[in-house]
Amino acid sequence: MTPAIRTVHWGTGAMGSHALRIAARTPGLAVAGVVSQRSAAHAAATLAREAPGAAGAVAGDDLAGVVARCGGADVVLLATHGHLVDLEAQLTAAFELGLRVVCIGEDAIYPAAVDAELARRLERLAQRRGVAMVGTGANPGYVMDWLPMVLTAATAGWTSIRVRRASSLAPFGETVLRSMGVGLSPEQFGAAAARGEIDGHVGYGASVAFLAAGLGVPLEIVDDVCEPIVRERPTELDGHSHPGGVVVGVDQRCRAVAPTGQTVTLEHPQRLGRLEGEEPLHDLIEIDGGELLRARISPALDGGIATVALMINLIPALVNAEPGIHTIASLPLTPFHAPAAQGRVAAANV
Amino acid sequence: MTPAIRTVHWGTGAMGSHALRIAARTPGLAVAGVVSQRSAAHAAATLAREAPGAAGAVAGDDLAGVVARCGGADVVLLATHGHLVDLEAQLTAAFELGLRVVCIGEDAIYPAAVDAELARRLERLAQRRGVAMVGTGANPGYVMDWLPMVLTAATAGWTSIRVRRASSLAPFGETVLRSMGVGLSPEQFGAAAARGEIDGHVGYGASVAFLAAGLGVPLEIVDDVCEPIVRERPTELDGHSHPGGVVVGVDQRCRAVAPTGQTVTLEHPQRLGRLEGEEPLHDLIEIDGGELLRARISPALDGGIATVALMINLIPALVNAEPGIHTIASLPLTPFHAPAAQGRVAAANV
16 A cells, blocks of 8 residues: 655645645545644644644644654645745745645746746755645636646637636635725725725736646736726625625736737636626636637636645645646646545535 | 657548648647558548648558658557557557557547556557557547546545536538437337447547546446437438438437445437537536536537647647656646647538
8 A cells, every 4th residue: 555645734724724624534645744833832723623633743833843743744735825935935945855845825826927036946946855846726726727728728729718717705704805805985995906905816927827838828918907896785695794885896807918819818706705696606718719619617616625625636746746846737637636535625614 | 949749640531631630730740741551542642631731741551661751750640440459550560660659549548448458568568669658539538537537636526427428420420420320210220229230439438447547436337328319300401411200319328336436427418410409519517526516618529629639739748758658637738739720620621
């Protein structure tokens, strides 16, 4: 029998905790440790809550200490930051310890597009230490980039690719909702946006860079719009309560073009739930090359479930991968762990 | 600049000719030769018709001769037979010449499931000669196996996977239509089926074996049904003319189960075109693991376009692959050629 792959979980937020819970019940994986920079006590509490049966697993506030105490590990599941500049020290620490990394930070999907020099530094270190890394996630990383690539592989070429993801903000916490301007009046939203306080979806750059690399076409973003979605009716759902006439989400659109004239349009309206008469929650991928290929996922992929599933399922491929910075497209989709991680993982648990 | 990858096209039927045409206009590929076992003249005529601008390309009735005369090649695009027993000599010939192979024979999707000993022989030879091979196609190879794997990677597990492909037989020639029993009365269909003359879709075994390997779950086919589709109205479309009350296609269903209780159901109704009121042509993939993931491609993927696109797009990954028998799931989805193969490739040209 193949020995279990030993995982260390760095990051104890919603995604990190969810991944820990799934890893703990996935045959072939053994939870070796949990790291929280907040405190060792917080790491220990998370470990006890999410993976109470993980024999020999240790918790702490620094990776090196945890890895030393747990007797070594294979892969770090990194769910801490979205920006590469914040991830660098953590990736470096993991690489220096000879650990592979699966990372769900947005910038990790295609690091070279964010900071080419930093990405080269990481690549060199990964090569030197003989370890591989991959960034993944539902979006960026899957719905708006990898899945379109997979579908494009079955087409005779394309002139335009359009992805529309209409999803719900209901599973998210106050931090995300605030960054979307939820609850503001349209005027307040405008002012907040002018002050740079509305983040919206931050994965367009990563998706476009990943698509460009995967499809072998240089793509440049020429348009990036973020508008408020105002619901005239009051919102009462899943513990969210807002009067009519306020912002309940954002409608973002990004357009990228290639010198060939090929265009990629990524649309991402997100709102608090869905009231009757509003656009159904779904993912739509349209690839036009004369024949139109139209794929629709309905309801929209659950971002939390998909992100964690991809993290877990990429581990076997990562363990066998050549050293360096990978994408999901540069790794073979080998037998993965999903079948073992059976059962319902409700969005509410994400 | 990377030198072009030199392709030899073995097989001059509908798919082989189509692949030749696309390869000839794909930057990064250079058509080096065409092989037809029918005759050298037939190979030459196909080359002249489909790739008139292919400088230095040669045609002939044997692979070794063509490769010697054209000055060497990298990849054989093999579109001759569906059954492994018929493919073995051709694969062996290619491997012995140190050539990689992309093959669209149904059995090539997962050779070990068809004949484990023969597959081992091919694997050993490929290893010895340092060449890689991959089988591909729209179905088997993509709609009913790889695409479900790609989607499953984003789920928290599954208890059942269902794929339904409702496609049209209109693009196919008389040979295929006859193997489906098109034009027969229901009684004649029953008699023909009893004599073993109705082939229907022959890819279920390959798809189930590929899914089992990709998902890491042993699957056994427990049910495999092929029923006639009788259209009461007359059929008048695309040069096909049939009175009402005759067979216009087949409805096939295959069910496989794992010891875990997980089930895979593959449904493939195919009929001549689609009249109003009949089921829309589409591909549906449903993955149930508590949450239901439902992806629908509408209209159904064009089998000819997709098969040829996959052949072409897998070439770069194959050229860089480790020696041995691959699947599309064991190859990285690297930058591929699709964007170059732009423009409309009508189903009628397939």
